[in-house]
Amino acid sequence: MQNLQFSKKWIKLGIICGLVVSFIYPALIFIPLPEVVQTFLVMLFGPFLALSSAGLYHFITLHKKTLAATAAVVSNIIAGVLITTMLLVQIAIRSSQPPVIDETSKWIWKSINQVHLGLDVAWDVYIFFGTLLFAVSMFYHPKFGKIISITGIIISLLLIILNAISFPIPPADAGLFDAGPLVGLWYFVVTLLMVFNLKWVDERRSYLLSNSGTVNN
Numbered sequence: 001m002q003n004l005q006f007s008k009k010w011i012k013l014g015i016i017c018g019l020v021v022s023f024i025y026p027a028l029i030f031i032p033l034p035e036v037v038q039t040f041l042v043m044l045f046g047p048f049l050a051l052s053s054a055g056l057y058h059f060i061t062l063h064k065k066t067l068a069a070t071a072a073v074v075s076n077i078i079a080g081v082l083i084t085t086m087l088l089v090q091i092a093i094r095s096s097q098p099p100v101i102d103e104t105s106k107w108i109w110k111s112i113n114q115v116h117l118g119l120d121v122a123w124d125v126y127i128f129f130g131t132l133l134f135a136v137s138m139f140y141h142p143k144f145g146k147i148i149s150i151t152g153i154i155i156s157l158l159l160i161i162l163n164a165i166s167f168p169i170p171p172a173d174a175g176l177f178d179a180g181p182l183v184g185l186w187y188f189v190v191t192l193l194m195v196f197n198l199k200w201v202d203e204r205r206s207y208l209l210s211n212s213g214t215v216n217n
Contacts, residue, residue, distance in 0.1 A: 007058045007062060007205075008058075008201055008202075010055050010057075010058040011058050011059050011062075011198075012055070012198075013054075014051060014053070014054055014056055014058065014059070014191075015052075015055060015191055015194050015195055017051040017052035017055065018048075018052035018056070018187065018188075018190075018194070019191055020044065020048050020052075021045060021048045021049050021052055021184075021187070022191060024041045024044060024045045024048070025045070025181075025184045026181070026184065027041060028042070028045070029180075035091065038091065039088070042084060042087040042088055043088075045080075045083060045084065045087070046080035046081060046082075046083050046084030046085075047084070048080075049076060049079065049080040049083065050076065050077040050080035050081075052187075052191070053072070053073045053076035053080075053130065054073055054077075055194070056073070056134060056190065056191075056194070057069050057072070057073040059143075059194050060134070060137050060138065060141060060144075062204050062205070062208075063141050063142060063143075063204065064140070066137045068133040068134075068136045068137040069133070069137040072129070072131075072132075072133035073130070073134075075126050075127075075129040076126070076127065076130035076131075076134075078126045079123055082119060082122050082123040082126060083123045083127075085119055086116055086120050086122075089116045089119060093115075093116060114168060117168045117170070118168060120170065121167055121168060124160065124163045124180075125160065127156075127159070127183065128156050128157075128159050128160040128163075131152055131155070131156040131159075131183055131186070131187075132152070132153060132157070134152065134190075135149045135152025135156060136149065136153065138152065143193060143194075143200055144190070144193060148189070148190065148193070151186060152186050152190075155182045155186050156183065158177075159179040159180065159182075159183055162176050162177060162178075
């Protein structure tokens with residue numbers, strides 16, 4: 001029973017963090033914020049992504065433990081580290097860039113800029129694997145199912161293919177399509193499904209408890 005209670009706490013924490021991440025991601029992309037606010041949100045984004053992924057893992061494995069779900073949460077934790085690193089490096093580069101760059105210094109700043117572009121793609125690689133594996137593990141889940149699963153698989157594949165084609169330039173800057181917002185929207189829908197199915201979590205816990213006595217989750 002203690003393990004099941006712990007699992008539910010993780011699910012609730014994951015929901016809270018998932019909703020926060022669903023706000024931070026579009027805010028960083030679409031809203032012109034003061035640099036101090038951007039920095040604060042960036043510092044929250046990676047850790048909250050990791051915690052929301054842990055909550056999603058517990059929600060999925062409450063139905064059935066899978067290798068895909070385990071690998072997915074590990075990949076998304078690494079993605080959280082990379083996105084925090086990338087965005088903080090980006091802010092640091094932007095804050096130290098002089099207002100006017102002469103011709104002799106232009107190549108230096110271009111080279112420095114490539115660092116955060118490389119980190120950006122590294123983040124995309126790990127969020128791709130995490131999203132793909134979470135989506136695969138949802139295929140037979142009673143509260144996610146095939147539509148959510150297949151949608152996640154398609155979006156994650158679109159993300160990595162576009163990034164591979166345009167590397168190291170972001171797809172949107174290379175005249176292609178940025179699938180990142182679609183990934184964010186998919187996770188937002190997944191988080192809402194978790195919210196709407198908290199009653200199922202209690203029912204599932206009661207079922208597991210009555211059938212096995214103890215469950216290691």
